[in-house]
Amino acid sequence: MKLVRRLILFISLTVIILSLTGNTDLPKLPLVKEQAKNFFTGLAGENKQILVVKIDDTNAAHPQIGLESADVVYVEQVEGGLTRLAAIYTSKLPPLIGPIRSARISDIELLAQFGRVGFAYSGAQSKMRPVIAAANLENLSAERNPPSIYGKDPDRPGPVDMILKPDLLLERANANPKIRIETATASVFPFGDAPKGETNTAVAKVKWPSAKYELRWDSTNEKWLIYFNEKPNMAANGDHLYADTAIIQIVSIMPSIYGDKFGEITPFSKTTGSGKAVMLRDGFSYQISWQRNLETDVTTWMSQDGGVANFKPGRTWIFLTDKAPVLTP
Template identity: 45%
Template sequence: MRSAWQTTGRGRAAAGLGALVLGAGLAACSDPGGPETAPPPRSTGGPQRTEPPPPPPTHPFTGERKGLDNPVLAVKIENTRPALPQSGVKAADIVYVEQVEGGETRLMAVYSSELPKRVGPVRSARISDLHILPQFGRPAFAFSGVQSKMKKHVRAAPVYDISQENAGGAYFRSGSKPIPYNLYADPKDLLKKAPKAAKPRDIGFRFGDAPPGGEPTTSFTARWPSASMGFTWSKKQERWLASFGGRPDRAAEGGRLGGETVVIQYAKTTRSKFHDFLGSYTPLIDTTGTGRALVLRDGKSYKAKWSRPSEKKGTTFTTAGGEPVNFAPGQVWVVLVNDGKPYIP
């Protein structure tokens, strides 16, 4: 290490001679074979500070620790009375509830952390699905079909099309329900048709302790022109139990549907350019931009703001002050309702 001072002229020469003499004296007293070592640090006597280990990774869709690298699969599922009870919805990480023609609703279940043995009844896709899915990267997307005018939009979307048309071997008819309410699929077989489906990534959800405040809430009902879904808090099960049209919404595997967190997301709903064979126009749900939301968790409701800057970005939920509204770990329901009165196309 350089000295903090220097000598000049004859002073430098004298200093050099003194250093030679001093060095010779030190050499006579030292071990010539050992390396120079710094003196050991002085102990303060107190405990040593150690950094805490980082928290273990969790799934970005559920906040839990399973299936972190499993591919992402989205499936369209019928959500009308003739289709109940549905199969596979209990195993979904995220369940989207979307308005379709006639004021009814349809589900889009997103799977990654685990897969059910079967899922269905599988139904056709809608244009709003193609606006929701880009935030997941390029997931596998299972559905029974689309209107002919929509096929080019599906081809252009960042999804792996594993519809009945392209992955027929993964689909089967089952049970006593009439067509079209008896079409099911095997999720493992579906994913074999999309081996490069995206892995889970951050879509804006945050999990952890509940934010301060909140309004004690025992139930909430979301309404559309021809349908309603209710969610009632169960302290025993520590989740929100779903109802359809005022009746318990049961799973084909047994028990009630429902999730640990239910998000009521108010989004502008307008008429799209698509319609069904009866001439009823398909609603278009605008899930980009900003809007208001209500987050239900732990028997309370929290007013929130949702924000999604673009279709490739995720959706965040924050308080009025901009702090994240954490979800409870577990299944999340995102219930999309019109921002205002129920939308009647």
Template identity: 40%
Template sequence: MTVALLAATATAALAAGCTDQHGPAQDGRGRTQAPRQPEQIVSGTPVLAVKIDNSPAARPQTGLDSADVVYAEQVEGGLSRLMAVYASTLPRAVGPVRSARESDLELLRQFHNPTLAFSGAQHKLLPLINSAPLQAEPPEKASGAYFRGTGRPAPHNLFLRPARLMPSPPGTKALTTGFRYGAAPAGGRPENTRTIRFPAAGFTFTWSAGLHRYLVAMDGSPTMTADGKRVAPATVVVQYVQVRQSAFHDRLGNNTPYTETVGSGKAQLLRDGRVYDVNWQRRKATDGTQFTTKDGRPVNFAKGQVWVLLTKAPR
């Protein structure tokens, strides 16, 4: 994808918007709030998790700034895909929506009966999705919740209306990830910019003291939403994991990577313009992911949106 084509795609999307019979689809304007503590598993309305296209042709995305948590994972060809988790706010539209992967099923087990919105999956994976402890909502099951936007070609133009899947946000009590929020840990070291590279994708987070947030850039370009908002999380987690081959392949024969999120390992936490070396642990799939200092103390995140980059452990 050339820079010129990427710019043209972004310009077209900003000009045309993601339109349906109700007019332009815009992101929610509410601020994210801190989830409740990990021990408080709740029943009732689940979180909404949406698989979001992150190829250059899919940008700028819609509704990304309203997510409480954004996971970035590696997919075929070394590219990246996002999973956005919504609890405190449901934006008017989210997308472009793309397909699910086997890794998503393990990752989502740390939420209580989540709703998963995705464009589809290869037929051998569908039975696993249908038997997983989640509410699967692809277009063929919830056609009224999806629409095709204007200004870009398929498959980068499928969008979700979250309100068609749940009448109101479930609230932050539904976030059962194990994350903690509060004062920063002791120590750390100053670091204003961090770049994380997948084989064929790059993410850069630059600390803005004025906004008290990290400005996101992907593949060297600022990450904006379709209505012109800059995506800016309060906390960034670089979680080093094992990425192995799965039993699945794409249409071109490329193996689908499987990202292991149960286990333990190292991570780095970025908040308040500092970086902290921490450990992560998730003993079983139904547990939240716990982050601790080297002496075993729980680590707090800053209040606001959290990005988690699931990337290969360094050798």
């Protein structure tokens, strides 16, 4: 009891002395520094240079290499109703990525919203090269880099044998003072609590003329497991590829002036304008809408009530299609 009285007396005397001397500064507590977040994932981490890699998505290309490290994956329709991927890396680079394939006209409009990205691909037809040269991106294709960076996997048949070493690619690019690859300075997706209007969904099916994707909700791990052409979509390292947020973005797909060497017309997926979409997150689906007025605008995502349709932080897959998905509770 005496100890408590002495402590109270000491505190009282200290307050009186401070008031008489005019020294009222109290000890300052150290500020807690806010943890940096990656703008493509919404998770804690760095924002490194934006590298976009074109990856083959035919049956022969599976299992793909390094796709498990992508922050965002776009699925695009190409010739013959097949699909091809544009994988975006900003938080970490895997040692290898592939199989690498060529650029398509849809990439130019799609990628303009992310600033001056590094664009890695195998090549492009001569008619498209002036378009790529005029675009706000850095051409890091195999046409401009040596086989030590874009190598060949002897265990894979052509044309699905080209494999990229992304660290060497960026090292070489950054050594060139004429090349400028940007990093994200603001969030490209809205991250936060889920919007209203959810519907219980266990499976979502997305279809193109010659390719099928399926997303199945894994309630144990709280992920959307990805299936390709009715088989588990496995990466070469053995990981089952998944999405924390999946977007089925309904776009206009129309013939372009380009084509492949087999005479197939290259489709163009228009990602400016506005349209409908379905968001998958947390075991639910949401009917949402998207809008992007200019190529340089980041796509905005809106819920049915006009609010922001927030993504779940983590990996995002976006499927560009002109057909609504089939949803199963």
